[in-house]
Amino acid sequence: MEQPxxxxxxxxxxxxxxxGEAEAWRELIDRYGERLHAVAYRFARSxxxxxxxxxxxxxxxxxxxxxxxxQAPLMAWALRLSRxxxxxxxRRTRAERRAMxxxxxxxxxxxxxxxxxxxxxxxxxxxxxxxxxxxMSRELALAxxxxxxxxLAYEEVAAFLDVPMGTVKSRLVRGRQEVAERIARxxxxxxxxxxxGTTFAEAG
Amino acid sequence: MATFFSRLLGRRNxxxxxxxxxxxxxxxxxxxxxxxxxxxxxxxxxxxxxxxLWAPWLAGELAPAEAERLAAHxxxxxxxxxxxxxxAAARAAAAVQLPEALRLRLxxxxxxxxxxxxxxxxxxxxxxxxVSYLFALIAFRAAGEPARxxxxxxxxxxxxxNELARAQEGLRDLLELEIPLPNRTPPDAADEEPNRE
Numbered sequence: 001m002e003q004p005x006x007x008x009x010x011x012x013x014x015x016x017x018x019x020g021e022a023e024a025w026r027e028l029i030d031r032y033g034e035r036l037h038a039v040a041y042r043f044a045r046s047x048x049x050x051x052x053x054x055x056x057x058x059x060x061x062x063x064x065x066x067x068x069x070x071q072a073p074l075m076a077w078a079l080r081l082s083r084x085x086x087x088x089x090x091r092r093t094r095a096e097r098r099a100m101x102x103x104x105x106x107x108x109x110x111x112x113x114x115x116x117x118x119x120x121x122x123x124x125x126x127x128x129x130x131x132x133x134x135x136m137s138r139e140l141a142l143a144x145x146x147x148x149x150x151x152l153a154y155e156e157v158a159a160f161l162d163v164p165m166g167t168v169k170s171r172l173v174r175g176r177q178e179v180a181e182r183i184a185r186x187x188x189x190x191x192x193x194x195x196x197g198t199t200f201a202e203a204g
Numbered sequence: 205m206a207t208f209f210s211r212l213l214g215r216r217n218x219x220x221x222x223x224x225x226x227x228x229x230x231x232x233x234x235x236x237x238x239x240x241x242x243x244x245x246x247x248x249x250x251x252x253x254x255x256x257l258w259a260p261w262l263a264g265e266l267a268p269a270e271a272e273r274l275a276a277h278x279x280x281x282x283x284x285x286x287x288x289x290x291x292a293a294a295r296a297a298a299a300v301q302l303p304e305a306l307r308l309r310l311x312x313x314x315x316x317x318x319x320x321x322x323x324x325x326x327x328x329x330x331x332x333x334x335v336s337y338l339f340a341l342i343a344f345r346a347a348g349e350p351a352r353x354x355x356x357x358x359x360x361x362x363x364x365x366n367e368l369a370r371a372q373e374g375l376r377d378l379l380e381l382e383i384p385l386p387n388r389t390p391p392d393a394a395d396e397e398p399n400r401e
Contacts, residue, residue, distance in 0.1 A: 148259035180255035
């Protein structure tokens with residue numbers, strides 16, 4: 001089977017990193033660190049937990065780099081590797097959690113320095129989305145989060161969820177519909193819907 | 205409420221064979237309200253139709269014409285504006301940057317990992333020699349070969365060891381017993397002399 005050019009570059013990078021070339025390993029971190037960390041964040045309950053989980057993911061990546069054969073993009077392959085670690089972690093800590101973690105606390109701290117009113121509106125928006133996602137089936141919610149919030153490619157989402165691309169797409173259609181409807185309903189349910197609407201109108 | 209009672213009264217009057225009361229005048233529905241109410245089914249269907257498109261719209265993945273249609277709707281619809289704003293905020297929040305401390309930690313990972321590599325004794329010829337010698341030793345012993353074979357295989361090493369021991373003794377004799385050195389050799393070179401032999 002012929003490999004796309006990108007994968008050949010990925011293969012080269014993986015080989016160099018596996019051979020212990022520090023430069024290649026650094027490039028790998030710069031390329032994929034942010035996205036893998038963001039995915040880990042979804043399954044962790046705090047920033048430090050997310051960091052530890054990311055380190056575990058990279059450790060596994062490093063140990064398995066020599067097995068990468070370039071058939072899928074390196075990022076998709078890395079996501080597939082991280083999948084079990086993330087799920088295991090999530091299961092281990094499930095008892096102590098209510099919903100998936102959005103980095104609300106970290107962000108509100110940042111926003112607080114600006115305008116307190118805008119910060120609280122921002123916080124409300126994030127909570128809305130978080131609630132909407134928590135109410136949905138996990139399948140649909142995860143597809144929306146990975147693709148629409150974190151910006152992973154379809155192929156990468158498919159690799160992480162370990163389902164075919166077609167499944168990812170159909171889940172996304174349903175998930176997007178559902179998340180928007182739920183947000184709208186939550187907005188309507190809270191008496192502040194109108195206020196939020198005007199706040200957005202001013203802001204946007 | 206008034207209508208309800210008047211109907212009730214009317215019916216009773218009919219039952220009693222009396223003429224019905226004229227219906228109470230109804231206040232007309234304000235035109236603005238009427239058009240808003242009429243638009244509800246349209247709005248609801250429209251919003252629901254667009255719901256699944258906002259995420260791709262935010263990501264800039266839609267065709268220009270469709271993107272424009274959505275933007276126009278967003279501008280006029282508070283409900284969709286709020287939904288899009290919430291989604292956009294969540295999108296922005298999801299873009300967590302890699303903390304610098306974590307980046308450094310990840311960079312150091314290879315140093316902490318023992319790589320699944322070539323065994324250490326293949327890396328260096330010296331290790332290889334030592335290991336093969338030990339193997340030979342064990343193999344001969346296990347096979348019950350005569351001790352001379354073992355001795356023979358160890359002979360070069362033994363010879364070298366003996367030579368070194370002799371040289372050391374010679375040197376010690378020279379230094380401790382103050383045996384006079386040959387005249388032609390300068391005192392500084394005395395240390396090296398026995399080793400050379």
